[in-house]
Amino acid sequence: MTSTTPKRDGWRLKQPSVIPGFGLTLGFTLAYFSLIVFIPLIALGIRSAGLGFDGFWKAATDPRVLGALRVSFVTALIAAGVNVIFGTLIAWVLVRYRFPGRRIFDAVVDLPFALPTAVAGIALTAIYAPNGIVGHWFPFRIAYTPIGIVIAMIFIGLPFVVRTIQPILEEVSREVEEASATLGASRFQTITRVILPSLTPAIMTGFALAFARGVGEYGSVIFIAGNIPFVSEIAPLLIYIRLQEFNYVGATVIAAVMLIISFAMLFIINLIQAWSRKRFGYGN
Amino acid sequence: MATKIRHLHRHHTSPVSESRTVQVIAIFLCLLFMALFLILPLWSVFIEAFAKGVGAYFSALANKDAQSAIRLTLLVAAVAVPLNVVFGVCASWAIAKFEFKGKALLITLIDLPFSVSPIISGMVYVLLFGAGSFLGPWLKSYGIEVLFALPGIILATIFVTFPFVARELIPLMQDQGTGDEEAALSLGANGWQTFWRVTVPNIRWGLLYGVLLCNARAMGEFGAVAVVSGRIRGQTTTIPLQVEILYNEYNGAAAFALASLLAMLALLTLVLKSFLEWRFGDELAATGRH
Numbered sequence: 001m002t003s004t005t006p007k008r009d010g011w012r013l014k015q016p017s018v019i020p021g022f023g024l025t026l027g028f029t030l031a032y033f034s035l036i037v038f039i040p041l042i043a044l045g046i047r048s049a050g051l052g053f054d055g056f057w058k059a060a061t062d063p064r065v066l067g068a069l070r071v072s073f074v075t076a077l078i079a080a081g082v083n084v085i086f087g088t089l090i091a092w093v094l095v096r097y098r099f100p101g102r103r104i105f106d107a108v109v110d111l112p113f114a115l116p117t118a119v120a121g122i123a124l125t126a127i128y129a130p131n132g133i134v135g136h137w138f139p140f141r142i143a144y145t146p147i148g149i150v151i152a153m154i155f156i157g158l159p160f161v162v163r164t165i166q167p168i169l170e171e172v173s174r175e176v177e178e179a180s181a182t183l184g185a186s187r188f189q190t191i192t193r194v195i196l197p198s199l200t201p202a203i204m205t206g207f208a209l210a211f212a213r214g215v216g217e218y219g220s221v222i223f224i225a226g227n228i229p230f231v232s233e234i235a236p237l238l239i240y241i242r243l244q245e246f247n248y249v250g251a252t253v254i255a256a257v258m259l260i261i262s263f264a265m266l267f268i269i270n271l272i273q274a275w276s277r278k279r280f281g282y283g284n
Numbered sequence: 285m286a287t288k289i290r291h292l293h294r295h296h297t298s299p300v301s302e303s304r305t306v307q308v309i310a311i312f313l314c315l316l317f318m319a320l321f322l323i324l325p326l327w328s329v330f331i332e333a334f335a336k337g338v339g340a341y342f343s344a345l346a347n348k349d350a351q352s353a354i355r356l357t358l359l360v361a362a363v364a365v366p367l368n369v370v371f372g373v374c375a376s377w378a379i380a381k382f383e384f385k386g387k388a389l390l391i392t393l394i395d396l397p398f399s400v401s402p403i404i405s406g407m408v409y410v411l412l413f414g415a416g417s418f419l420g421p422w423l424k425s426y427g428i429e430v431l432f433a434l435p436g437i438i439l440a441t442i443f444v445t446f447p448f449v450a451r452e453l454i455p456l457m458q459d460q461g462t463g464d465e466e467a468a469l470s471l472g473a474n475g476w477q478t479f480w481r482v483t484v485p486n487i488r489w490g491l492l493y494g495v496l497l498c499n500a501r502a503m504g505e506f507g508a509v510a511v512v513s514g515r516i517r518g519q520t521t522t523i524p525l526q527v528e529i530l531y532n533e534y535n536g537a538a539a540f541a542l543a544s545l546l547a548m549l550a551l552l553t554l555v556l557k558s559f560l561e562w563r564f565g566d567e568l569a570a571t572g573r574h
Contacts, residue, residue: 015382021378024374029371036443113497114549114554115504116546118527126540127328243407266392
């Protein structure tokens with residue numbers, strides 16, 4: 001009889017399994033990923049590395065580029081802030097309260113995921129334009145100013161915040177709240193001292209996701225923005241303009257700066273989630 | 285006595301809930317916010333679309349360029365979605381059914397296209413196939429145009445919709461484990477039989493859910509496609525691009541008429557998605573709600 005004991009030592013890519021298809025599926029996955037995502041992104045990296053540090057720095061600190069990056073980041077920050085406040089409230093209301101139409105409103109939260117950005121853009125512009133149904137109530141202009149950009153980014157970012165907080169809020173155990181109430185805390189104290197701290201990682205993740213989405217957003221913003229350089233011109237639009245001018249170097253530099261920042265955000269989100277899993281035992 | 289108890293009960297505030305007044309104010313605030321930011325824009329699409337009457341609406345849809353935009357959008361989705369389905373099934377099979385090195389990294393990388401601005405998603409293909417690149421002129425010498433043509437639009441669409449199916453299936457198949465497949469294999473089924481008769485029925489609703497979201501994005505993508513399309517009227521304009529062209533020509537009613545098609549697609553997607561969550565919620569992945 002021959003021994004059937006598998007070799008235990010040595011490096012191996014995969015644990016043994018009776019299920020077939022590992023080579024085929026992983027091979028296709030990696031090939032497809034490389035062709036569609038990896039190689040194109042690497043091409044972008046090589047192009048920007050080819051500039052050298054001085055060339056890169058000079059292009060990245062061009063005043064119009066800095067202006068566009070500032071507009072994108074400041075408006076995305078404000079919109080993510082608004083979304084955190086209302087997104088948390090909406091998640092709370094949808095999870096805790098019962099009212100007619102709750103299911104419909106729950107479904108409507110996902111509208112920005114389903115509605116194409118260009119459609120959202122022209123619709124928001126129509127509403128918030130100076131002669132629009134909402135816009136005409138305001139003594140100042142909303143559309144064609146940075147406020148319009150914030151409005152579009154609120155639209156696009158809201159579901160990220162709500163859908164990140166909702167499942168966590170459903171998991172928060174009622175016993176802790178009961179204990180807090182029994183020990184004499186007012187409802188306000190229970191919410192701010194007991195519930196909100198356990199929601200903090202989810203709120204931070206939602207904020208980061210909404211912020212990252214806002215910074216990169218193009219379709220819903222350009223119609224309502226006005227697109228005036230240094231005032232309401234967002235970074236993705238400037239990339240687009242540079243590409244139309246066949247100024248690939250200029251476009252590459254802005255894209256590289258944005259990618260570096262959004263990958264840093266992605267990294268921070270992962271850190272928050274790892275930390276919250278350790279601290280609270282759950283995360284998403 | 286009984287009425288008194290009921291009376292007390294009604295006005296009693298639970299220690300783990302807010303007072304009725306606070307609840308009503310909170311609900312009102314949320315509904316107002318959602319009305320202003322979500323429902324009003326959707327509603328205004330249809331109002332603006334019919335602003336010049338039903339006749340103008342249908343003639344805008346029957347326009348030659350509009351028709352070609354609709355055909356192109358359907359064609360792009362018909363190529364991009366199935367490719368991403370094959371990829372999603374392969375990736376989740378490899379990730380959920382096997383333990384291998386670098387798995388966590390692979391899961392993170394699959395989500396990568398979601399954290400890239402749509403403009404950059406389109407731009408990477410301009411760098412790869414555009415003037416001054418190595419590939420573009422080489423393919424052109426064989427008569428293959430990628431940029432400002434159908435292949436570029438399809439590539440950009442695949443890029444932005446890349447993670448949808450995979451991110452729905454991976455957690456679902458991880459939850460389901462390998463028990464069913466192992467049982468089928470030990471009973472003598474071969475690999476393909478196991479996949480088609482055991483795995484596919486297990487994941488069908490999750491798969492449909494992923495396909496719905498993938499398709500909505502594929503048909504509605506604007507930024508990435510705008511970069512690679514070149515906007516040749518009647519040839520490389522998808523519905524969202526045609527909407528933009530009409531809007532910028534101050535032809536608002538026609539722009540909103542075409543946009544209303546995409547809005548109806550979005551509504552249909554939401555309805556089907558909610559139905560799947562309500563009816564087959566436990567057969568969908570618990571996480572990955574977007």
